[in-house]
Amino acid sequence: MADLAAAVERVVTLRAGGEMLALPARLVREVARLPRLTRVPHAPRALLGLANFRGAVVPVLSLADLVERPGGGERRVVLVEDGELFGLAVDGVDHLARAEDAAGIRTLDVAALLAASLPSTGARRVRGGEVAAAHMAETVEHDVLSLVVFALGDQEFALPLAAVEEVLRLPDTVAALPHADAVAIGTTSVRGSLLPLLSLRALLAIPATEATPRTRVLVARIGAHRVGLLVDAMRGVERVPESMIDPVPQALTRGSAEARIQAICRLEGGKRLVSVLAAEHLLREDITARLAQGGTRNETEEAAMEATSEQFLLFRIGESEFGLPIAAVEEVAPLPDKLTRLPKAPAFVKGVMNLRGAVVPVIDQAERFGEAAATGARRRVVVVRIGDLQAGFVVDAASEVLRIAADALRPAPELGSEETRVFERVANLAEQDRIVLIVSPRELLDRAEQDLLRGMASPS
DSSP: OHHHHHHHOEEEEEEETTEEEEEEGGGEEEEEEOOOOBOOTTOOTTEEEEEEETTEEEEEEEHHHHTTOOOOOOOEEEEEESSSEEEEEESEEEEEEEGGGGTTSEEOOHHHHHHHHSOOOOOOOOOHHHHHHHHHHHOOOTTEEEEEEEEETTEEEEEEGGGEEEEEEOOSOOBOOTTOOSSEEEEEEETTEEEEEEEHHHHTTOOOOOOOTTOEEEEEEETTEEEEEEESEEEEEEEEEGGGEEEOOGGGOSSHHHHTEEEEEEEGGGTEEEEEEOGGGSSOHHHHHHHHHTTOOOHHHHHHHHHTEEEEEEEEETTEEEEEEGGGEEEEEEOOSOOBOOTTOOTTEEEEEEETTEEEEEEEHHHHTTOOOOOSTTOEEEEEEETTEEEEEEESEEEEEEEEEGGGEEEOOOOSSGGGGGEEEEEEEGGGTEEEEEEOHHHHHHHHHHHHHHHHHSOO
């Protein structure tokens, strides 16, 4: 029987790095074109990135690299299942043959190749829900308010984070409302639900302008309604002590637009004044009535959605997107023009900044992730804290707060190096053709602290 099985064994022949190779056909699940890949910082050289195949997040490796051949000509992906599902990027796939007809072609031992390229770290990962819960338990502060800060023209405004569900890019498809006034932009679909889009400029009696690539949609909960508010640009998330928030002077609360501002927040020692909006007073009665007729989600549906989803701050480094649980983010601040340098610190530690009396180390995350650092005024510092650990991470942009359904979050596949443990999960946003690596806040801070201490302890 064993001889008979060997006689009918099939192999798939393929090309990688100029060499003809063979794979046992029983391991091959599918052959597809090379898809869009999400790069993983610090991954082994053979790991090209992560891809979405039929709803599953799959690591894709260069077969040429695995067999120590020159790569760069990969055009196809062979999906292989050998205990776990993964993809092998190859130059081309030729045909299915009997093993005996491919006797002169090297048949690959897939398990041995993977073991050599992706050694298991063997470390237990901390799940995101546990990290977020631990952070919330450690950092409850009753005198601090979290604000989502954004711009309308040259003015800065904010809404309490509790009122903002997520922050999205302006959708390509918006259904305009006929005979609508300047406030009602139209409707769009967000994950299967219709979202009314309103102009915050019109609600605040600010002259209208054309949308730009920096235009964002703040998905806000106002009473029982869920609406999208168009703003010119995101500024970030700020955690502000109540002592820095002043009530609006009575002389400025006479008009309808001014009545929607509930407080003035003083940032950077009073150099930046941010108008804090009262979410419950944003909508006029006629708009509220139209939303009620439109059947927006009720409070029960909102509670169900919150129970089965998580909020993340999305940030960009180079061409890659990453996410952090919003519970671990203290605030997002502009990168200061000047930082105080630390002697003997590693090169990626740019210095320290003063954050309301606290000295916070500032780390260039682009350098730590092996990306080319951006330049310009849009770079931001994401301040992360868990317990006593706190650091600011410089990123190219941080312009989205996204609520992601639990069924779109998956544990990160084994990525083969100690450094990649910082990526605990992946968000598979299939509708948007996006895969976002979710960073473990505790792992990020622990690693930053270890690197900082190691660098400062080394001889000069």
